[in-house]
Amino acid sequence: MGAHISIPMYERTVGQRLAFEGERCTDCGTVAFPPKGACPDCRNDEFETVDLSGTGTVYSHTVLSPGGAPPEFAGQARAEGRYVAAIVELDEGPRITAQLTDIDPETVEIGMPVSGRIRRIYEEEGVVRYGFKFGPADD
Amino acid sequence: MRDVAIVGAGQTPYGDHPEAGIKELFASAFGAMADSVDRGFDATALDAAYVGSLGVGGSQLGITGASLTSHLGLTGLPVQRVENACASGGFALLDAVHAVGSGASDAVLAAGVEKMLDLSGDRSKYWLGVSGDTEYERLAGMTFAGVYAIAARRYLHETDAEREHLSRVAVKNHENGAVNPKAQFQREVSLERATGAPEIAAPLNLYDACPTTDGAACALVVPADEAREYTDDPVYVTGFGGGSDHLALHDRETITSLSAVREAAEAAYDRADKTPEDVDFAEVHDCFTIAELLAYEDLGFADRGEGWRLIAEGRTRRDGDLPVNTSGGLKAKGHPLGATGIGQVVEVFDQLRGDAGDRQVDGDVALSHNVGGSGGAATVFIYEVDA
Incomplete structure (x- = not known):
């Protein structure tokens, strides 16, 4: 029982799991991450691929208590205790939800600079899934 | 669009119902709704039903609606499950209001049901x-x-x-x-x-x-200009x-x-x-x-x-x-x-x-x-x- 992101689903979004591959609207220049079916600003449906920096700031966050972790994250919760999930506002504009890592949960603040790094996310269908988490920007 | 009214509404107590599945919960809420209609109503006159359910636990994910209405002997009418997560009930009511307001239907059931406490x-x-x-x-x-x-x-x-x-x-x-x-x-x-x-x-x-909760609720939606056939105190939507x-x-x-x-x-x-x-x-x-x-x-x-x-x-x-x-x-x-x-x-x-x-x-x-x-x-x- 997990989040049911099958291997094919995961593979189709590998540019957003192992990299910060976004898209820029060819009309108004708005950057979207993860990619959308239409520009979030002008609804144009033509884009060019852009590699985002993977750096940004904490927009808001929560510290999840281990007892309530989703089943697929129960192992992480048992091993590490409380963990931080945050919305990060990327330097190019879009926001994304991800875990924070390499940081004391009590020291996280809105506005704190963070940068992305590839980490083990969870395991499903017997396969370890890697993806990005964010940590202190000067790491 | 014609005006619509609610002339009956009822629910199960909310909480833990070890004795009841979704059919029993629905039946209980339907009964409470029927009892609230001051002059009574003929359930076989219902001409559509919309049932809000997220289908938690997958107890009956396919054709949930008819599994409930047919349990009460109501067959023939068009019934459908409406799913918009925790707003499934609200959207079931919205569909019922549209159906009556459009003139397509004259007596529509808006219902919702969820059985959550069966789950590990x-x-x-x-x-x-x-x-x-x-x-x-x-x-x-x-x-x-x-x-x-x-x-x-x-x-x-x-x-x-x-x-x-x-x-x-x-x-x-x-x-x-x-x-x-x-x-x-x-x-x-x-x-x-x-x-x-x-x-x-x-x-x-x-x-x-x-909390997580077992429960069901039902409301009866009718045209406003027919509401007084059911009660002297209709609630207009x-x-x-x-x-x-x-x-x-x-x-x-x-x-x-x-x-x-x-x-x-x-x-x-x-x-x-x-x-x-x-x-x-x-x-x-x-x-x-x-x-x-x-x-x-x-x-x-x-x-x-x-x-x-x-x-x-x-x-x-x-x-x-x-x-x-x-x-x-x-x-x-x-x-x-x-x-x-x-x-x-x-x-x-x-x-x-x-x-x-x-x-x-x-x-x-x-x-x-x-x-x-x-x-x-x-x-x-x-x-x-x-x-």
Whole structure:
């Protein structure tokens, strides 16, 4: 029982799991991450691929208590205790939800600079899934 | 579009029903609804039914609607399940109002049902997360409480609200649940207990969250000009609206205001030709305490960033000038996902007809607000009775 992101689903979004591959609207220049079916600003449906920096700031966050972790994250919760999930506002504009890592949960603040790094996310269908988490920007 | 009215509304008690599955819960709510129709009604005359259910646990994911109505011997009529997560009930009512308002149907059942407490802990945690964004929010290890906690942290950052104001929502709603015989938690909680409860997703604790609940609710929707064939005291649905938004908080312009609610509310107020000042009392979707504060603002009861003042000043208590969640709300009455939007109708129906017992408040204009996910879908209704 997990989040049911099958291997094919995961593979189709590998540019957003192992990299910060976004898209820029060819009309108004708005950057979207993860990619959308239409520009979030002008609804144009033509884009060019852009590699985002993977750096940004904490927009808001929560510290999840281990007892309530989703089943697929129960192992992480048992091993590490409380963990931080945050919305990060990327330097190019879009926001994304991800875990924070390499940081004391009590020291996280809105506005704190963070940068992305590839980490083990969870395991499903017997396969370890890697993806990005964010940590202190000067790491 | 012709005017519509509700002439019957009933529900099961909310809580743990080890003896009942979804069919038994539905039958019980249907019976309570039928009993509330003053002059009675012929169930075989129903010409459509809409049943809100998230289908938690997958008990009957396919053709849920007809599995319930046929259990009561009602076959032949078109029935469908309506799914918009926790707003499934609200959208079932919206469909029923559209069906009657269009002239296509003359007697429509709007229902909701959910059986949650059959689930093991792991399955429950799985299902409770499926109404957010699966591909990114969930893959950050997020829970549903976590999504609302992120909104709450941002709200506390952007406004002058304090953590304690969240707990005051729980205290108020438990005060109301304590006098609602259909509520899951018929007991008060102290502010000290609410603020000191174990943390689940900082800054939210256990008393900021609604429970998991078994329950069902039903309402009978008919044309306004036929309502008096059923009762001398119909409740008119004068305003209605729905809205939608991105599922993930990170895709929205703001996370401290739900645009799906603002769209639904604007449509409902416009249609009813009412303003927020006209509303005498409301049932709002307080799945987490922060959600009630956001509702005050998105429904126009308070300016943006000022909703916490309503709870700080006690204005939304039962004895305040704008009682909110006299039923106990999702927090104390309980939250059987797909049933919740129709359960809100039951409270409004009882209050507007003077049948709300110890929690009766005054008013001729009421509002209900039902939210799916963290705001991916929402409905707002305005109800009136003859003054």
